[in-house]
Amino acid sequence: xxxxxxxxxxxxxxxxxxxxxxxxxxxxxxxxxxxxxxxxxxxxxxxxxxxxxxxxxxxxxxxxxxxxxxxxxxxxxxxxxxxxxxxxxxxxxxxxxxxxxxxxxxxxxxxxxxxxxxxxxxxxxxxxxxxxxxxxxx
Amino acid sequence: xxxxxxxxxxxxxxxxxxxxxxxxxxxxxxxxxxxxxxxxxxxxxxxxxxxxxxxxxxxxxxxxxxxxxxxxxxxxxxxxxxxxxxxxxxxxxxxxxxxxxxxxxxxxxxxxxxxxxxxxxxxxxxxxxxxxxxxxxxxxxxxxxxxxxxxxxxxxxxxxxxxxxxxxxxxxxxxxxxxxxxxxx
Numbered sequence: 001x002x003x004x005x006x007x008x009x010x011x012x013x014x015x016x017x018x019x020x021x022x023x024x025x026x027x028x029x030x031x032x033x034x035x036x037x038x039x040x041x042x043x044x045x046x047x048x049x050x051x052x053x054x055x056x057x058x059x060x061x062x063x064x065x066x067x068x069x070x071x072x073x074x075x076x077x078x079x080x081x082x083x084x085x086x087x088x089x090x091x092x093x094x095x096x097x098x099x100x101x102x103x104x105x106x107x108x109x110x111x112x113x114x115x116x117x118x119x120x121x122x123x124x125x126x127x128x129x130x131x132x133x134x135x136x137x138x
Numbered sequence: 139x140x141x142x143x144x145x146x147x148x149x150x151x152x153x154x155x156x157x158x159x160x161x162x163x164x165x166x167x168x169x170x171x172x173x174x175x176x177x178x179x180x181x182x183x184x185x186x187x188x189x190x191x192x193x194x195x196x197x198x199x200x201x202x203x204x205x206x207x208x209x210x211x212x213x214x215x216x217x218x219x220x221x222x223x224x225x226x227x228x229x230x231x232x233x234x235x236x237x238x239x240x241x242x243x244x245x246x247x248x249x250x251x252x253x254x255x256x257x258x259x260x261x262x263x264x265x266x267x268x269x270x271x272x273x274x275x276x277x278x279x280x281x282x283x284x285x286x287x288x289x290x291x292x293x294x295x296x297x298x299x300x301x302x303x304x305x306x307x308x309x310x311x312x313x314x315x316x317x318x319x320x321x322x323x
Contacts, residue, residue, distance in 0.1 A: 003204035005166050010208020013159055017209070018216035020152035021145060025247035026225050029235065032307075032314040035228040038149050043288060045153025050171075050293035053161035064168035072170050072290060075281065075298035083280050083287075083298050087305020090276025090283060094306060095313030096269030098247055100284040101173040101277060102209055104270070109214030111221065112247050114254050118270030125274025126177035136279065 014106050023106045025098025032095055082138045093125075145222040160290055169201055172286030174277035176206045222246065238322040261321045272309075280305065 017023050020042060031039035054071065062070045077083075094100050097118050099107060104122060107115040129136075146152075163169040179199030224244045227235075232243060240248050256262025277283040280302045282291060288306065291299020 006201045006204040007208040010205035011212035014209035014212025015216045016152050018213045019147040021222050030231045032310045035230040041149030042153040046157035046289050047292045049154040049157025050160035070164040070168050072294050075296050077298050080301050083301035084305045086276050086279025087302040088309035089272050091306040091309020092313045093269045093272030095310040096265045106213030109210045110217040118266045121267050121270030122274030125271040126278040127181045129275045129278035
């Protein structure tokens, strides 16, 4: 499997994240303060475009090279606790760093090199979750 | 080159293009758009300690790590070619940030906080080190971030993702209205 197309697609995505200022701590503050439409427009338009694409993919019954239909496996809901608790913890981190995972990495290359420390810290966070997983409610 | 772009790139251009990443990854190899999985893949790669991870990270996450490397390179290219150096912010946000004690609103993130010297201040440590930890812990616990839950999951009408997005906002609003005022003032 060649990785080049994925790298190219990621580059386009990283480019967009910077030019649309999605990577900015200030834009995330604007969003959480409901002071501007920009971030909601981006996320809303992205969801709508993705939803329409998924509909078309399903309508055409497209399949991958392994014969499986293109699409996402359903996420197990369970009690829902992991989504609410994990989501809230991520939300706290999103507003503090002003960046979700993609922008965190993008910022290291986009003039905020100290974000490399936040990336290492995020790795420590994921490691800690994995170590504690058996003890956490899901 | 920066005359090529008016900043920010408008939402009705950037939003649909970002949304198209979802079908592009499906068409390329039936891959799910989700950045935060890469934290697990890197942990599995360096595997410190005896923590158990899922299947082989190369097999499952190789494409995603290539995508992540692309994000870094694409962002660096954007910063070199057409950097958004000073953002035009909503006046209400400017007011609120001034009241938080932030005076320098140039750049992509406040220089007073997001600098190497900031790491040794309470607010810098909280924003960078604690914030980063929460991003890694929270996304692993919730099984996704903005790309996996808010974009892919909502577009696929997954109830779990709607719950997760509610959580994102519960946490984000708490940080914005409760934690930041305590930290920054």
